[in-house]
Amino acid sequence: MASPSFSQSRAFPILLGASTFIGAFVALEVLLRYGVVNKYVVPLPSQVLMSLERIVVEENIVGRMRDTAWEMFVSCIAVIVLGVPMGALLYRWQPLRRALLDWVAALAAAPLVLAFPLFLVIFGRSATTVIVMSVITGLAPIVIKTTEGLLGVRSVLINVGRSLKMTDAQMLRMILLPAALPVIFSGIRLSWTFVLISVVGIEFLINLGGLGQLINDLAERYDLPGTYGAIGFVILVSVIFFMLLERVESWLRPAR
């Protein structure tokens, strides 16, 4: 018998998540086998599962995952390293903010991926193209959220800092950034989502390197189970990135 507090326990969400996943898997299998969903469009989940061994052995999935993860990692770090200071600059310098903030917001909505031929010309068919395009795609949310977070810091906290005669650098490091951190992290989460999609998308588009290219290849060979299996690996990599981000966040902000 499950005790009443079982739903509060740590294992509960994990078990619930896993059983939901398996349930969906089985349901899809049944629907496909009975022909409710077309087998030529969606492969059987069991076939996808069996394809995993093949793509691991034959398609160098580990190497490809490493390439893709590396491009993602560089892009994810770069959007933070570039985006947070840019957001701080827009916060600090009001004329710049008035001039640029709308443009930054527009950047977030622009279909930059269509500009890939331009980047191909500049950077060649290389990981650099993937990274540069992904960084540009993912930059806007971090910039906007950093500015927003800093503008939202309660003025009394800033006054505490001023009354203690803190320097600008101390103020930024010890009051403004910690106070804005929750909002900045929501920006990082959005940006990383854009970056991860973009890395795989552009690999696919320019047929280069890691998992994106593999998906492209397998799809062209009409290997549907393999394609879906490879997509599974993309999801795995994304999950790892967001788990890491959550670790970093809980380390940076103790329970408030």
Add this chain to the structure above:
Amino acid sequence: MTLASTATTGAPSGQRPQLVIDKVFKQFGVGPGAVTAVDHVSFDVKPGEFVSVIGPSGCGKSTLFNIIGGLLDEYEGDVLIERERIAGPHKAVGMVFQEESTFPWRNVIDNVAFPLELQGVNKSERLDRAHHFIDLVGLKGFERLMPSALSGGMRQRVSIARTLVSQPQILLMDEPFAALDEQTRLLLGDKITQIQQDLNQTTLLITHNLTEAVQLSDRIVVMTYRPGKVKRIVDIDLPRPRSSDVVSSDAFGHYVAEIWADLREEASRGMADSESARRGGSRG
């Protein structure tokens, strides 16, 4: 007490003032919609003296507090500390703000030790001194909690401890006890007077609580409702050392009655003002 003779009348009256507020005037906005928050306010505070500024809500007390603290630059008149006009926040001044001002990302002890961290005090001394003031405001045992786990009044006490920890020569407080119940307010008042007397701290307390002002002060500056002017300055001749027991004395009651007469007039003007504004608002 060796200082009994001077202590009975509060600060020695012959001394040169440490803090001078001279014809300070501050207006928000321009044209017909402008609000005069502080209107040619002048008074001074001598070293070691405890002065309260009392007045109805919206009369410009916090504005004056921010000007004296060096946080508002655009005003007319002068604020002098040790005969020098202030330019921005002064290093001798410690401020306790009216709004909740603890850092939500630091636990209680790290909040309180924050000013010492800025001064580069080493960790063990920093924690020792922080512990002392946490104890003083009655928060012993709560050192490791985050502010989100405290009540409003407890958080306010954390901010008070954070300001006291650096032992400023001049202490400015804007309604620091507003979020506290009457008992805690009286007891914390005792503690503050005790430190203030021990360190001979010059203190300016902004408040709208009359008993608190009389309990703690050597002098009380009564302000008018908009525009905020000085209506009257009352010397409080109650003996020191003083404890919260003073509230039951006849002299205390006498002072409260006297100042209340002034204050009631201003407060009712303030209420009438906001009522007519509300009626005007609902009609328009």
